[in-house]
Amino acid sequence: MADTPLAWWRRQGLRFRLTMVAACVLAAALAVAAVALLTVLDRALIGTVDxxxxxxxxxxxxxxxTGRLPAPIVTNDGTIVxxxxxxxxxxxVTYGADRLVPLLNAAARERALRGGGAVDLDGRPYAISGPLRVVAVSADHGRTVLAARSIGEIAQSLQVAVNVLYVxxxxxLVLxxxxxxxxxxxxLxxxxxxxxxxxxxxxTARSRRLPVPQAHDEVNALATTLNDMLARLEEAEQRQRALVSDAAxxxxxxxASIRLQLEVALGHPEGADWQETAEGALEDTLRLSRLAEDLLALARLDERGGRPGRxxxxDLDExxxxxxxRYGEAHLAFCDPVVVRGDALDLSRVLTNLxxxxxxxxxxxxxxVLTADGVLTVTDDGPGIPAEDRERVFDRFTRLDSGRSRDEGGAGLGLAIVRETVKxxxxxxxxxxxxxxLRVVVELRPVR
Known part of the structure; x- marks a missing residue:
């Protein structure tokens, strides 16, 4: 089956298509300009003759x-009178003009006198090559003056112009x-x-960037945008690699702790405290479960691209x-009714982590404390966090020295999840x- 012209056109390169479109537009413009030029030139020359x-x-x-008409009438430019x-x-008449047959008959003279302009006339019956332009003017005593001039030279000039334009x-257009x-x-x-x-x-070359042209045009903007995209992708990849490494x-x-406890218990079953071994393995298993849940929560946040699930x-107050x-040590000092737009499960996880x-x-x-303007604060009276570490603790897998022991719990993902969810x-x-x-301040935008 033969391709349609549209399908063939779409397969061509952008350079070819742009050149063809430009050539077609130029051809149309040149054709219009040529027609306009010939029309204006023709009218200008005919107007001069008229x-x-x-x-x-x-x-x-x-x-x-006035009775001063010479015989014969003299003209210097070949005008016939x-x-x-x-x-x-x-x-x-002028010298050489027909003395027997008028240039215009009675009806034509009447029309020319009423119209007041020049009329076209075939000059061959009067032994004149080419067409004539004739003007009729009324004189005293019912007389009529007819003046005519050949426009064959104008036709030749126009033909020369047509030939020049044709070539x-x-x-x-080719140039x-x-x-x-x-x-x-x-x-391009x-x-x-x-x-x-x-x-x-x-x-293997992820850190490379695309060349940016010097001209500040659309291509420059495209290259800059693509480089920014590559930088974001590289940053995301680095974060993913760091997440995988830290998670591992x-x-x-x-x-390793579970394996060690089980190997020791199985190696010395007669002296093993199976109750203590089971409790230790359960503790490590719960830690694994919490870590898996945190990793899943972060993965979902990353997958949604910084948007809530719903x-x-x-009702934030609820x-x-x-x-x-659920916490005996927690005290709700003040809680105003607040409605926000988002995902209730994600917001509940924020409260749980805090x-x-x-x-x-x-x-x-x-x-x-929860106030009507959407500000939630969670305050404890513990050791607090130094000012220089208060921003760093929001990074993933970041734990301060006081929280690095396994007994303290957590893998340094809680505050990271809080910030990503709130954002x-x-x-x-x-x-x-x-x-x-330490006081944690969460600012959300309530629905008015």
């Missing part, structure tokens, strides 16, 4: 009205098409450089009340000094 024969006719009319009496007989226009081909090629050269640069970027490290410790109205009720951290480090109690809900979170202790 004004000249009109002037001659008026001069003859004046001389005829006939003076007719009221009966249509020729009384005066010159295709040549000009302009060649120039368009070169210009389009130079314009940076894009080809981008293509080659993208082809050279592999898994965190998983290795409880797995965007529906959530989420806070339900979360606080309360787990606060309860783990508090000395006496944990205080929770996905359009809020922000930061740490403050409670003196004593």
């Amino acid at each position: 004004r000249a024969i009109e002037q001659h006719a008026q001069q003859v009319r004046v001389k005829a009205d 006939q003076v007719l009496d009221k009966d249509g007989r020729i009384t005066d 010159g226009t295709p040549v000009l 302009l098409a060649a120039a368009s081909w070169i210009i389009v090629g130079r314009t 050269r940076p894009i080809d450089a981008l293509r080659r640069g993208a082809a050279e970027i592999t898994h 490290h965190e998983l290795r410790s409880p797995v 965007r529906e109205p959530v 989420v806070v009340r339900q979360s606080v009720e 309360l787990d951290n606060a309860v783990r480090h508090t000395s006496t109690k944990v205080e929770v 996905a809900h359009g809020g922000r979170v930061h740490l403050e000094d409670a003196r004593p202790g």
Whole structure:
């Protein structure tokens, strides 16, 4: 089955298509310009002839009205003049003009006098090659002055112009098409450089960037945008690699602990305390479970690209009340009704992580406050966090020295999950000094 012209056109390169479109537009423009030029030139030349024969006719009319008309009538530019009496007989003419047959018959003279302009006339019956332009002017005593001039030279001039355009226009079109081909090629050269640069970027050269052209144009903006995208992809890959490495490290410790406890118990079954061994293995298994849940939560946040799982109205005060009720050490000091838009499960996880951290480090109690403007604070009276570490603790797998023991629990993912979740809900979170202790401040945007 033969391809359609549209399918063939779509298979052509961008340079070819742009050049062809430019050539077609130029061809149309040149054709219109040529027609306009010939039309204007024709009208200008004919107008010049009309004004000249009109002037001659008026001069003859004046001389005829004053009785000073010479015989024969003299013109210096080849204009033919006939003076007719009221009966249509020729009384005066220029040298060589027909003295018997008027240039215009009675009906044509009447139309020319009413129209007031020049009319076309075939000059061959009067032994004149080419067409004539004739003007009729009324004189005294019913006389009529006819003035005519051949426009064969104008036709020849126009034919010369047509021949020049007929030859010159295709040549000009070819030159302009060649120039368009070169210009389009130079314009697309940076894009080809981008293509080659993208082809050279592999898994072994991830840090390479695409070449950015010097011109501040759309290609420059495209190259800059693509380089920014590559930087984000490289950063995401590095974060993923770091996450995998840290997760493997965190998983290795409880797995190794479980293996060691079981190997010792199986190696010395007569002296093993199976109750203690089971409790230790369960503790490490719970730690593995918490780590797997945290990793799954982070993976879901990354997969959604910084957006909540749902965007529906959530009674934040109810989420806070339900979360606080599960902790005996937590005290809900103040709780205003607040409605936010997001995912209730994700927000509940934020409260759970914050309360787990606060309860783990508090000395006496944990205080929770929710105000009507969407500000949630969780305050403990524990040792707190130094000011220089309050931003670093939001990084993944970051634990301070006081929280590195296995007994303290956690793998350094709790606050990372909190920040990513709050950010996905359009809020922000930061740490403050409670003196004593630490205050976590979560700011969410309530629904008005």
